[in-house]
Amino acid sequence: MNYFVFQIKTALSNFGRNKVRTVLTSLGILIGVLSVVILIALGLGLRNFIQGEFDSLGSNLLFILPGDVIGDDGQFSGGGGGGVISTSFDERDVSSLRSRINAEFIVPLYTSNARAQAGDITKSADVFASTQEAFTLFNFEPESGDLFNESDVTKRSKVVVLGNAIAKDLFGEPSNAVGQTVRFSEQRFKVLGVLKEEGGGNFGGPNFDRGLFIPYTTSFVTINTDRKFFAIYVRGSFEQDVEELKSQIERALLRRYDEDQFSVVKQTEVLNAIQSIFSIINTVLLAIGSISLVVGGIGIMNIMYANVTERTKEIGIRRAVGATKKDILFQFLTESVLLSVVGGVLAVVLAALIVAVVQQFFPLALDATAVLVALGISSAIGIFFGVFPARRAANLTPIEAIRYE
Amino acid sequence: MIATEKVSKVYQIADGEFYALKDVSINIKDHEFVSILGTSGSGKSTLMHIIGLLDRPSSGKVLIDDKDVSLLSDSELSSLRGQAIGFVFQQFNLIQKLTVLENILLPTQYVKGKLGFDAKKYAMELLTRFGISEKANIYPNRLSGGQQQRVAIARALIMKPTLVLADEPTGNLDSKTGEEILKLLESLNEELGVTVCIVTHDKNVAHRTKRQIFVKDGQIVAKY
Ligand SMILES: Nc1ncnc2c1ncn2[C@@H]1O[C@H](COP(=O)(O)OP(=O)(O)OP(=O)(O)O)[C@@H](O)[C@H]1O
Ligand SMILES: [Mg+2]
Numbered sequence: 001m002n003y004f005v006f007q008i009k010t011a012l013s014n015f016g017r018n019k020v021r022t023v024l025t026s027l028g029i030l031i032g033v034l035s036v037v038i039l040i041a042l043g044l045g046l047r048n049f050i051q052g053e054f055d056s057l058g059s060n061l062l063f064i065l066p067g068d069v070i071g072d073d074g075q076f077s078g079g080g081g082g083g084v085i086s087t088s089f090d091e092r093d094v095s096s097l098r099s100r101i102n103a104e105f106i107v108p109l110y111t112s113n114a115r116a117q118a119g120d121i122t123k124s125a126d127v128f129a130s131t132q133e134a135f136t137l138f139n140f141e142p143e144s145g146d147l148f149n150e151s152d153v154t155k156r157s158k159v160v161v162l163g164n165a166i167a168k169d170l171f172g173e174p175s176n177a178v179g180q181t182v183r184f185s186e187q188r189f190k191v192l193g194v195l196k197e198e199g200g201g202n203f204g205g206p207n208f209d210r211g212l213f214i215p216y217t218t219s220f221v222t223i224n225t226d227r228k229f230f231a232i233y234v235r236g237s238f239e240q241d242v243e244e245l246k247s248q249i250e251r252a253l254l255r256r257y258d259e260d261q262f263s264v265v266k267q268t269e270v271l272n273a274i275q276s277i278f279s280i281i282n283t284v285l286l287a288i289g290s291i292s293l294v295v296g297g298i299g300i301m302n303i304m305y306a307n308v309t310e311r312t313k314e315i316g317i318r319r320a321v322g323a324t325k326k327d328i329l330f331q332f333l334t335e336s337v338l339l340s341v342v343g344g345v346l347a348v349v350l351a352a353l354i355v356a357v358v359q360q361f362f363p364l365a366l367d368a369t370a371v372l373v374a375l376g377i378s379s380a381i382g383i384f385f386g387v388f389p390a391r392r393a394a395n396l397t398p399i400e401a402i403r404y405e
Numbered sequence: 406m407i408a409t410e411k412v413s414k415v416y417q418i419a420d421g422e423f424y425a426l427k428d429v430s431i432n433i434k435d436h437e438f439v440s441i442l443g444t445s446g447s448g449k450s451t452l453m454h455i456i457g458l459l460d461r462p463s464s465g466k467v468l469i470d471d472k473d474v475s476l477l478s479d480s481e482l483s484s485l486r487g488q489a490i491g492f493v494f495q496q497f498n499l500i501q502k503l504t505v506l507e508n509i510l511l512p513t514q515y516v517k518g519k520l521g522f523d524a525k526k527y528a529m530e531l532l533t534r535f536g537i538s539e540k541a542n543i544y545p546n547r548l549s550g551g552q553q554q555r556v557a558i559a560r561a562l563i564m565k566p567t568l569v570l571a572d573e574p575t576g577n578l579d580s581k582t583g584e585e586i587l588k589l590l591e592s593l594n595e596e597l598g599v600t601v602c603i604v605t606h607d608k609n610v611a612h613r614t615k616r617q618i619f620v621k622d623g624q625i626v627a628k629y
Contacts, residue, residue, distance in 0.1 A: 006514050017502050317498050320459050321560065322487015322515040324480050398486070399460040402498055 011335040018307075022339065025303045029343030029382055030350070032296025033374040036289035037351040040370035043282035045363035047275065054271045056139055060242050061267040064089065064232040064249060068260045088228040089262075093253070097232065100252040103245060104237045105133045108229040110219055114184040116212055118170040118177075125166045125184070127212045129219035135161075137233055138208070145178035145193025152192075153215040160189035164197040165209035184212060185223045242266055293374060297381040304336060304382060308389035315393040316401025328394040329387055336386025340379035348375070406600060407456055407568065408432040412465035414451050414623075425451045426623045428465070433602055435567075438594040440611040441604045443620035449604040450495055450572055452620065456602070457492045457570045458482055487512050491561030495572035495604070497553045499545040499560075505532070506541040509559045516564070524563060531559040534589070536582075550577040558586065562593075568600045569593060575610055587613050 015022040066088050094108050110129040115122050128134070135147045148159050162170070162177055171177040174194035182189050189212075198208040220227050236245045249264050315328055323331075348371055355364045393401055414426040425448045433439055433456075443449045454460040455467060458474060467474045474482065486492070499508045506528055513524040532538040535555040537548075545553055554577045561569060571590065575583035587610065593599040603614065611617045619626045 003517075014502070313498075314500055314502070317500055318511065318515075319483070320457075320486060320492060320494075320498070321512040322483050322564075324483040324515070326480075327483075327515055397460050399454045 007331055007334045008338070010331055011338050014335060015338075021303060021307060025300060025307075025339045025382070026343035026346065028296050028299035028303060029340050029378045030347040032293045032300070032378045033344050033347035033371075034351055034354075035292035035296070036374040037347065037366065037371050038354060038364075039285040039289040039292075040282075041351070041355055041364040041366050043278070043285040044365040044367050045359075046281065047278045048365050049363035050274055050278065051271070054267055057137070057267060058235060059267060060236040060238065060240060060245070061137075062234045062236075062242065062246055062249065063263075063265045063267070063270065064234065064253070065263045065265060066230070066261065068263055088226075088230055089232055090227055090229065093256070094229070094232060096256070097234070097249065097252055101234070101245065101248045103234050103240070105137050105233065105235040107131055107133045107137050107233040107235075108216055109134065109231045109233065110216055110224045110229050111206070112223060114212060114223070116166060116170060117183040118180060121170050123166060123169045125163075125210050125212050126207065127184070127214065127219065127223060128206075128208075129214050129216040129224055131216060134213070134233075137235060140195050140198070140208070140213075142193040143196045144175040145191070148192055148213070148215055153217050156217040156221070157215060158187060158189050158218060159192045159214070161192055161213040162194045163207075163209040163211035163213075164195055165207075166212065167191075167194040182212070187222055189214065189218075289370075289374075293377055297378060300340075300378065300382045301385040304385035305389050308332060308386065308393060312393045312396075312401050312404040315390065316396070316398045316404070319394065319401060320398040325391075325394040329391055332386050332390035333383065336383045337379070339386070340382035343382070344375040344379055406433060406435040406437075406470060408468045409452075409455065409462070410466040410468065412452075412455060412462040412467065414448070414455065414460070415463040424623050426455070426462070429620075429623070429625055430465075431618055431625060433600060435600055436594065436598045437616065438591070438601045438614045439603075439616045439618060440614040441602065441618045441620055442606070442608065442611040444606060447620045448623040449606075449620055451623075453570055453572050453602075453604050457490055458486050459492065483515070484517075487515050488564045489567055491564065491566035491569045493554075493557050493561045493569070493571040493574050495576065497545075497557040499553060499556060501544060501546055504542050504544055505537070505548070505556050508545065508556060509563050512560065512564050522565075528559065528563055531562060535559060535585075551579070551582060554578060555582075555586070558589075566599065568602070570602050570604075572604045573606070574603055575605070575607070583610075 089108065091108075094106060097106050107130055110127075112127045114125055114127045116125040131153050132147065132149050134140075140147070142161070143164065145161075147161050148157065151157075152159050160182055162174075162182070164174060167174045167177045170182065171180060177191045177194050180191050182191055195208070195211075195213075216224070216229070234245065234249060236242060246264050246266060253262050253264075318328060318331075319325075351371070352366060355366050358364050393404070396404065409429055409431050412426055412429045413424060416423045416425055429452060431452075441449050441452060451460070455462050458467070461475075469485070477485070500511070503511065506525070509528045509531070510524055513520055529538060529541065532541055535558070537552050537555055540548060540552060540556075545556065548556065554574065558571065558574060561571070569590065574586055574590070578586060590601050590603065591613070594601045601614075603610070605611050
């Protein structure tokens with residue numbers, strides 16, 4: 001026990017006398033661990049975020065998209081005809097589906113860009129034209145005012161529900177927007193309500209916070225004069241078998257279209273395709289992290305190696321007054337373990353802080369395995385290069401070590 | 406008690422080999438008080454390091470109580486160095502990062518098991534006897550050469566060794582302090598029966614001991 005106290009005290013007083021070196025060594029370990037942990041947290045966070053977005057839509061969701069979107073291998077293929085979407089759907093498809101299949105929601109969607117104007121402020125925004133069911137499908141709730149209802153759809157009411165961000169841009173406060181008028185696409189729309197903040201739009205997905213949500217019927221007047229839809233969302237009830245629903249939809253659509261003119265995609269298929277992209281991103285991040293761990297490790301090696309070599313004379317003196325080889329090894333082991341542990345623990349604490357702060361803007365998730373592996377590798381490097389040269393010095397005779405320069 | 410048998414120490418140098426010691430056989434008995442006398446570069450320190458188990462001979466044997474030390478394990482050798490032998494280096498070899506007191510106590514840190522005495526108290530006693538007790542908490546680079554020499558001697562004595570090897574113990578001291586150190590070594594030998602071996606180039610110092618070993622060009626000679 002006394003012996004351990006002595007070794008730890010020796011180590012601490014050595015640190016005290018070599019503050020710069022101690023800080024640099026710990027810093028090397030800290031940076032190595034921190035970069036790996038943060039990069040992996042970033043990759044995982046992105047993946048969790050996407051997963052969460054999809055989970056909130058429910059697993060019994062199907063997308064009907066024009067063209068042959070998802071290849072046989074489950075990956076996205078270029079889409080119908082190399083990015084040019086050759087077909088799109090219309091009201092006839094929606095009513096044909098409604099009459100032939102039994103689903104909770106069948107929601108057509110049309111989107112386009114628009115410049116929304118209120119008073120003398122003009123902002124760019126995204127038009128989402130759909131039915132009132134879209135709000136339920138996407139779990140949208142109003143922060144102020146109301147959503148449009150079925151009768152607004154049938155009556156082609158000139159009403160709009162604003163995304164949170166565009167409402168703030170145009171009216172300052174979301175609550176100010178209700179009852180006001182917004183102009184876009186040469187029409188005036190009465191603002192019925194403003195949605196709660198949604199987030200999203202980060203990864204090229206739709207940014208609902210900048211959305212202008214209008215009944216699809218209203219869009220036919222000036223915006224969507226072709227009366228086409230880019231997608232139809234179908235959600236089955238919980239008891240319904242998604243596969244069965246999918247083949248029902250396919251049968252219904254095959255009455256009008258060829259097999260390669262449309263795709264019915266399960267939400268899980270989209271998720272898998274996206275996840276496979278993210279696993280590539282994660283691998284890249286991991287590679288970058290590993291490089292920084294190696295770079296940090298080389299820094300640790302240098303400092304540890306120089307440290308021990310410089311202290312060869314001290315090792316010789318200690319050996320001359322009775323220290324065994326094991327005593328010397330233990331002394332340097334204690335020092336390198338303390339350095340590695342302090343650097344590593346600081347890195348983990350710092351990583352946790354960074355994750356906590358950044359999480360408010362961007363998804364990040366700490367991964368225990370990544371933390372342990374990074375800690376393990378950097379400590380192993382630190383300890384090896386702390387102990388290996390010390391072992392060499394301890395194997396010299398005391399006089400050789402004392403004379404070493 | 407400690408003996409060498411045909412010990413040689415060869416160094417590789419630019420133009421071949423250099424014999425710092427050649428076929429040196431000496432025998433120092435228990436409770437003896439001897440000196441090794443020789444000119445500068447004759448190989449005194451080299452011999453002392455080998456006797457003190459701090460260096461390995463290139464050939465020949467070192468025997469302690471008739472046992473060949475090359476057969477001893479590292480922990481046996483270490484405990485001999487730490488506890489049985491007190492070594493005073495010519496260049497002192499104090500650890501600059503440790504205070505005077507910490508340097509003196511260093512050998513006690515490597516004792517496995519319990520010390521039979523209060524080491525700190527004994528260290529202060531030695532410092533007081535050497536007239537440098539007020540320097541206990543100072544770092545060695547703040548000391549004069551003679552003060553550092555006395556710290557080195559205190560470190561050699563702290564474990565109450567049965568063999569004291571001192572390389573030029575009075576080399577940096579004025580004649581008065583040098584005399585005190587010699588008296589101390591004499592009393593260690595006479596009162597406590599400690600075997601004392603000192604290295605010196607000074608005939609007067611050598612004549613204070615009961616026997617002289619003459620070294621010349623790495624070899625033992627009958628007399629100068
Ligand atoms: N590592 C070494 N490599 C080469 N030659 C060495 C080495 N160490 C010592 N020598 C040589 O061995 C000889 C004896 O050295 P040593 O230190 O034993 O002399 P010394 O008798 O103690 O002299 P001094 O009285 O000046 O201390 C010297 O000529 C020295 O140059
Ligand atoms: Mg010498």
